[in-house]
Amino acid sequence: MAESIKPWWQHGVFYQIYPRSFQDSNADGVGDIRGIIDRLPYLQALGVDAIWLSPIFPSPMADFGYDISDYTGIDRLFGSMGDFEALLDAAHAGGLKVILDLVPNHTSDQHPWFLESRRSKDNPKRDWYIWRDPTTDGGPPNNWLSEFGGSAWNYDASTAQYYYHAFLSQQPDLNWRNPAVRHAIQDVMRFWLRKGVDGFRVDVIWHLIKDAEFRDNPLNSAFQEGRPPHERLSPLHSTDQPEVHDVIAEMRRVIDEFDSRVLIGEIYLPPERLVTYYGRDLGGAQLPFNFALLSAPWNARSIEKIIHDYEGALPAGAWPNWVLGNHDRPRVASRVGHDQARVAAMLLLTLRGTPTLYYGDELGMRQVAIAPDQVRDPFEKNVPDIGVGRDGCRTPMQWDATRYAGFSTSTPWLPVAKDSVHENVVNLAADMRSILSLYKALIGLRRKLPLLQLGDYVPVTADGDLLLYRRERSGSSLTIALNLGDQPVSIASGAARLSGTILLSTFPDRARETIEGGLDLRGNEGVIIDTSGIYAG
Template identity: 75%
Template sequence: MTERGAWWREGIFYQIYPRSFQDSDGDGVGDLTGIIHRLPYLLTLGVDAIWLSPIFTSPMADFGYDIADYTGIDPLFGTMADFDALVKAAHDGGLKVILDLVPNHTSDQHPWFQEARRARDDPRRDWYIWRDPAADGGPPNNWLSEFGGSAWQFDAATGQYYYHAFLAQQPDLNWRNPQVRAAIHNVMRFWLRKGVDGFRVDVIWHLIKDAEFRDNPANPDYHGGRPPHEQIISRYSADQPEVHEVITAMRAVMDEFDDRVLIGEIYLPLERLIAYYGKDLGGAHLPFNFALLSAPWHARDIEKIIADYEAALPHGAWPNWVLGNHDRPRLASRVGAEQARVAAMLLLTLRGTPTLYYGDEIGMHQVAISPEQVRDPFEKNVPGVGVGRDGCRTPMQWSALPQAGFTQATPWLPLADDFTHENVVNLTADRRSILNLTRALIRLRKAHRVLVTGSYRPVAAQGDLLLYRREGDGEMLTIALNLGDQPVSIATGGSGLDGEILLSTWLDRDGERVAGTLDLRGNEGVVIGRVM
């Protein structure tokens, strides 16, 4: 298949946090068999690919992002047979399967690191990043861990420090070592041969560090109340020019297999993000665009984000959009329950591949976690500045049954207090629920190819109104989104807004004709159809 018609350009991705999706064995933690059990739900939702956060063998210091065996399944989630069964069941249903690849660092329990720390002359020593102490015996430079404190951990047995961008239990691999690259390439091939359809690569912009280990500059914009690592700018500890060579080589491994996708997690400004498409688009197929995760929820701000992104994309590059993930507060809590419906319409009508985060389709909100219930190491290490991620990782709310139908045991994180009424069963029965809106939006997207392949055209608007068109193949759809809570009325004369409402975020205006004036309620969006 050519890239122009690739499934990842046309599909809708759905991120599953496996610990929180469905427990099948009664231990309070979700697992692979639980995901298999819930595949029919995903098929009725209409998504095309599932992305699983890490399921590999791990001590779980960072809940799977500290891997002790790249080619093993952690018993908490099941067995390799369970994984194979999941891939088969997903593929049988037409769903693709994406795995989380974590190549920047391993667990300190990984055999590679256990060997590396035995002696300075161990063959694996250079697989990790080791430096002698500074003249005063302290860390080699001023680099900080994103999870608090210095990014250097002293190893008394060998008298050197090792580098960890995150927890001390997550030592960074040395991607300047060709053996490391070859080992991770073989890990990729292992899973690709098992039928995995692609990878989302964790912190891909971190893979290469400055060869001279220069101090990072101070951040003049840092202020109290922010995570301590933001006191410095990671000029030398991430996003190095040589990283693109590394990603090109990873892409070459993907290209050994038919029809696979490479996605990169990249939290960088737009002008640096787009470089990760690579020279001649030979980098990541989809460098994740997280701009909407932290954007002010105002029409002009979002309009500018879309325009800047569309203008900056390299020729032929495919856009993508994300509104929620396992690291950021829940969408419904960021923008409000009513605007979450408008946000869903935005996500599923913009040009590019959308990714849904589990539970956002039912409006799950950020759950307040009491101090004694905190599980996230980020929050434990850096308390009091609002970095805790547990609140967006709480169990999926399936029904009003005990424990929301997620488990028969005590769940690993507390449930939201509204699960008895805000759940899949109840919202399926409610014709105008956000869940049924999401299903309707996905059906609309699949019924009108212009929403997949059409061009994006902004339409001038003011105030809380966001307007744009999708055009192509003899069809034009206009999307009108009211990001405010007050009604708005728009004169349609000469604006091309006349037509038929195909869908309203309140699911009650299908077929309504628009002629002369378009009236929108507060917190309402509509899709208007018109044959060109």
């Protein structure tokens, strides 16, 4: 396929927005759609191609929007349908795609479907959810555990049965073995696609089908104390069932009814299982999210192996993707350190595949410590004291040095980071040495150079803290050299082809530097080298 007609999602850069925390336009302390519209010029200047919004649908907010009570509306907290349509129009006019977060595994317990299902055992919607009789001693149907703590079964006294919830009890799981459920969610997809939405990121897509026999999950022999309690069991029968791929193929067929749309799947699985979600004949998710970097030990050999294993597992024709941060995991700058966050940015934006940025990572935003009386995350409330809270990566975007960092004029729903006085968009945009300037330069270079968008990934042998690889296509190549340590390293030329021009360094003083026969890297430095001479001008 010619480069000019590659799907937009193969060469684009995605940017995740957590709407509650991006920009508040009406002084209620919570971000909203109008706030996102106000900040579109920033996103355009950053250079991203698509924005993905965490859920903005009506919700009781037990899990901050991941408990949906109406799939085809907009929660008043975020604005109106008119506001959303204005966002779509403004984003598209500015060259930005808009991706919505589809949450089809479960609804809110306040969704009309569940209220009907709960009414009686013979209600027409009873089988839209997963109901089971108690065991002979009155206990839950099996040993499955909720990811938010405790049993995954909630007893409903009015009908004397348990319903299944993989997360909060206020988030009952839909029964995806029921064709009516599939058709209902497919109609939801069509509703938004007809409005012009450019695709969906599908929440916990590997959860959709459960074992038909509801067998107990086995013990996890690798469980370590201090980890979330649900990890004591391996989810052999409650996730990643073979039949889920038929469900995803049906979703993909809905996507394919419309031009130039994309289906993204949230999947936390090892690479050999993850890649099955591309589907037979690649008729599944176009981008099954690859989260390997979110929990990787930050050293060169571990990262090298992750890339090798993932690239090796990809089926023919599958397009890779990479993620450094999201709304569920600690901030990358806190995971790898402030200096290495710059190297991580270069890694993300030079690997083969579609990159997804998490809002604020381009500022080097850190995980914020949340005082006990300010905790909002239900996961942390249900499973305290082991550091699973997600509030610290969801704090308000740091726009400027004002009291609430330019996010709001009222007290925000989560506290603003103390370093926002210095680490904010206004300050960092004015500093050519900042991480924000680096992100802009990386995205700009990626947009300019087809090799960074579509070139092959070719590993180069290295040791110690050094990670080396090339991007090659049609006889041209770029070499990326990343020092994942804090001590200087020297590289002899050899097979690395280290002769050429440095196009970009994580340190701004090396641009256009010519190198011959080797390279010295400072600690925490990464460089992109034109080893073909085609970009030297």
